[in-house]
Amino acid sequence: xxxxxxxxxxxxxxxxxxxxxxxxxxxxxxxxxxxxxxxxxxxxxxxxxxxxxxxxxxxxxxxxxxxxxxxxxxxxxxxxxxxxxxxxxxxxxxxxxxxxxxxxxxxxxxxxxxxxxxxxxxxxxxxxxxxxxxxxxxxxxxxxxxxxxxxxxxxxxxxxxxxxxxxxxxxxxxxxxxxxxxxxxxxxxxxxxxxxxxxxxxxxxxxxxxxxxxxxxxxxxxxxxxxxxxxxxxxxxxxxxxxxxxxxxxxxxxxxxxxxxxxxxxxxxxxxxxxxxxxxxxxxxxxxxxxxxxxxxxxxxxxxxxxxxxxxxxxxxxxxxxxxxxxxxxxxxxxxxxxxxxxxxxxxxxx
Amino acid sequence: xxxxxxxxxxxxxxxxxxxxxxxxxxxxxxxxxxxxxxxxxxxxxxxxxxxxxxxxxxxxxxxxxxxxxxxxxxxxxxxxxxxxxxxxxxxxxxxxxxxxxxxxxxxxxxxxxxxxxxxxxxxxxxxxxxxxxxxxxxxxxxxxxxxxxxxxxxxxxxxxxxxxxxxxxxxxxxxxxxxxxxxxxxxxxxxxxxxxxxxxxxxxxxxxxxxxxxxxxxxxxxxxxxxxxxxxxxxxxxxxxxxxxxxxxxxxxxxxxxxxxxxxxxxxxxxxxxxxxxxxxxxxxxxxxxxxxxxxxxxxxxxxxxxxxxxxxxxxxxxxxxxxxxxxxxxxxxxxxxxxxxxxxxxxxxx
Numbered sequence: 067x068x069x070x071x072x073x074x075x076x077x078x079x080x081x082x083x084x085x086x087x088x089x090x091x092x093x094x095x096x097x098x099x100x101x102x103x104x105x106x107x108x109x110x111x112x113x114x115x116x117x118x119x120x121x122x123x124x125x126x127x128x129x130x131x132x133x134x135x136x137x138x139x140x141x142x143x144x145x146x147x148x149x150x151x152x153x154x155x156x157x158x159x160x161x162x163x164x165x166x167x168x169x170x171x172x173x174x175x176x177x178x179x180x181x182x183x184x185x186x187x188x189x190x191x192x193x194x195x196x197x198x199x200x201x202x203x204x205x206x207x208x209x210x211x212x213x214x215x216x217x218x219x220x221x222x223x224x225x226x227x228x229x230x231x232x233x234x235x236x237x238x239x240x241x242x243x244x245x246x247x248x249x250x251x252x253x254x255x256x257x258x259x260x261x262x263x264x265x266x267x268x269x270x271x272x273x274x275x276x277x278x279x280x281x282x283x284x285x286x287x288x289x290x291x292x293x294x295x296x297x298x299x300x301x302x303x304x305x306x307x308x309x310x311x312x313x314x315x316x317x318x319x320x321x322x323x324x325x326x327x328x329x330x331x332x333x334x335x336x337x338x339x340x341x342x343x344x345x346x347x348x349x350x351x352x353x354x355x356x357x358x359x360x361x362x363x364x365x366x367x368x369x370x371x372x373x374x375x376x377x378x379x380x381x382x383x384x385x386x387x388x389x390x391x392x393x394x395x396x397x398x399x400x401x402x403x404x405x406x407x408x409x410x411x412x413x414x415x416x417x
Numbered sequence: 418x419x420x421x422x423x424x425x426x427x428x429x430x431x432x433x434x435x436x437x438x439x440x441x442x443x444x445x446x447x448x449x450x451x452x453x454x455x456x457x458x459x460x461x462x463x464x465x466x467x468x469x470x471x472x473x474x475x476x477x478x479x480x481x482x483x484x485x486x487x488x489x490x491x492x493x494x495x496x497x498x499x500x501x502x503x504x505x506x507x508x509x510x511x512x513x514x515x516x517x518x519x520x521x522x523x524x525x526x527x528x529x530x531x532x533x534x535x536x537x538x539x540x541x542x543x544x545x546x547x548x549x550x551x552x553x554x555x556x557x558x559x560x561x562x563x564x565x566x567x568x569x570x571x572x573x574x575x576x577x578x579x580x581x582x583x584x585x586x587x588x589x590x591x592x593x594x595x596x597x598x599x600x601x602x603x604x605x606x607x608x609x610x611x612x613x614x615x616x617x618x619x620x621x622x623x624x625x626x627x628x629x630x631x632x633x634x635x636x637x638x639x640x641x642x643x644x645x646x647x648x649x650x651x652x653x654x655x656x657x658x659x660x661x662x663x664x665x666x667x668x669x670x671x672x673x674x675x676x677x678x679x680x681x682x683x684x685x686x687x688x689x690x691x692x693x694x695x696x697x698x699x700x701x702x703x704x705x706x707x708x709x710x711x712x713x714x715x716x717x718x719x720x721x722x723x724x725x726x727x728x729x730x731x732x733x734x735x736x737x738x739x740x741x742x743x744x745x746x747x748x749x750x751x752x753x754x755x756x757x758x759x760x761x762x763x764x765x766x767x768x
Contacts, residue, residue: 221678275741276709319670327665377648378663
């Protein structure tokens with residue numbers, strides 16, 4: 067670990083933190099020193115990294131001085147307090163939570179889409195987008211550059227791991243119970259199978275879809291916070307403050323991999339053939355005949371397919387398409403690591 | 418069985434046929450004589466009905482004379498040949514397949530939406546809509562009457578039972594295999610769990626979503642036949658030949674219950690409050706805070722909720738909403754039985 071940067075991982079013991087640790091190894095990230103942080107509860111435990119046992123420090127009390135970059139995946143409450151403390155100690159914070167995303171002094175960055183915005187981190191904090199928004203950005207960026215994006219109608223198919231480890235456990239528990247009772251009974255009558263009570267989601271999630279991902283925002287519009295993030299973060303990342311967005315965020319019984327069904331309207335006509343040609347070369351994007359979360363899980367790109375003319379939009383100015391992406395990798399850990407790589411390259415260039 | 422009509426059920430041994438038989442009992446359908454028909458393979462078996470054992474006849478060779486009404490749920494190939502033969506014998510055919518839906522001389526009827534169209538069955542054949550389209554019709558009809566429906570953008574969440582009994586078996590087999598291998602491994606990497614090869618669907622369906630329900634139509638537009646049915650059948654049932662529709666039809670790991678995420682645009686403004694008020698009284702519709710297929714399965718109405726302003730449409734002329742409905746009941750068997758009830762009432766009035 068002699069060459070490279072001094073890196074901190076905050077929330078190292080969590081679901082996204084685990085993927086961050088794996089990606090750092092997989093991508094041969096240039097690290098001269100690594101430190102792991104978590105909440106008080108997990109502090110003191112050890113995590114293996116490249117053959118070494120690293121003791122996890124308490125994020126709330128440890129002195130972060132000496133770190134170059136810290137990747138935070140420990141929730142908004144932790145980030146609100148600790149990100150400024152780390153930044154004040156001279157650490158560039160890359161934050162995975164929603165705490166700082168809409169702060170005008172905090173850039174919201176997708177590595178392939180708006181890396182230049184890293185220069186605007188005047189607070190020493192850079193935000194990583196919501197995982198659902200993230201999946202769509204590398205796709206929409208190239209289409210916007212070609213034809214001028216004006217409107218998005220999005221319905222999502224969001225995996226339970228977007229709700230943390232407990233989400234996956236709840237799906238597995240319910241699915242196991244259903245299968246043990248010969249779930250085929252669900253074909254004719256949902257009540258014929260007894261499922262454990264839902265905890266993490268507002269309805270049972272096994273063999274069901276729950277069209278309310280996130281919590282309803284109390285502004286009278288009836289949208290969830292996930293639906294608002296999709297609008298607000300898309301506008302900020304694509305630098306289209308007037309972009310029209312209507313989202314419906316739905317939880318589905320998928321462990322990992324968020325998907326989006328998108329109808330996009332443009333200022334200029336754009337054919338499915340031209341869109342496909344552009345997307346074939348777009349960074350962070352891979353064409354797929356039938357994009358699906360099971361195949362996207364464990365992979366880096368946003369898979370895009372079913373690219374068609376939106377026949378409800380006149381003059382060839384609409385496209386319909388479907389995207390699947392690993393919400394824990396690009397949707398969270400991978401983009402954070404990519405931003406850290408960009409930061410590391412800048413630090414190396416400065417030396 | 419002395420009062421009532423002489424009823425035939427064609428495809429009586431299939432998945433929808435079984436629900437038809439159950440509904441006839443549940444709804445105390447007025448029957449003076451019942452006959453069951455199926456393909457040659459199932460002919461000769463017996464099915465119990467109201468305590469009697471009924472021998473299943475071969476639909477291709479039996480003489481249908483004497484029946485008043487026949488409900489067909491035996492697929493398009495069977496309907497294409499046998500529906501005209503039954504109709505020629507004076508039997509009113511209510512057909513669940515896609516064979517006759519777009520024939521201009523065959524009315525396509527949802528019992529609550531356009532019952533008057535029953536009078537236009539000049540060929541002696543009435544068609545039952547596709548189950549996905551069906552779920553939305555009772556909801557969209559009242560909104561169209563109020564504000565003038567102009568455009569629909571729809572993403573679906575379709576249950577495996579829409580693909581027949583084999584669909585449910587495939588989901589159960591894959592889910593059982595995944596659960597036995599501690600499917601939580603799917604959280605980080607889809608390849609960590611070995612699933613049986615997909616047969617009925619183009620990708621694995623357990624813990625996945627497959628954005629290609631139906632087959633791609635070879636007209637260069639890239640839509641599936643399910644997506645085209647949604648457009649064409651909506652136009653015919655709502656009597657809006659110019660209605661703009663873009664659909665993305667997606668299979669999800671749900672046994673029964675189709676759901677639709679809909680963005681609807683209207684000629685006149687319509688508020689979510691007004692839409693909710695209208696839908697509270699609409700026949701065949703039930704308001705739900707979080708409509709979901711598990712709760713819709715085994716029930717009759719189209720459950721509708723998440724009714725919001727579509728913020729991407731100016732002047733309050735757009736709504737976003739979510740619908741779940743039992744695709745085997747209202748989506749197929751129930752509407753067919755309701756049409757048979759309407760026909761029975763007319764026959765009774767004639768006597």
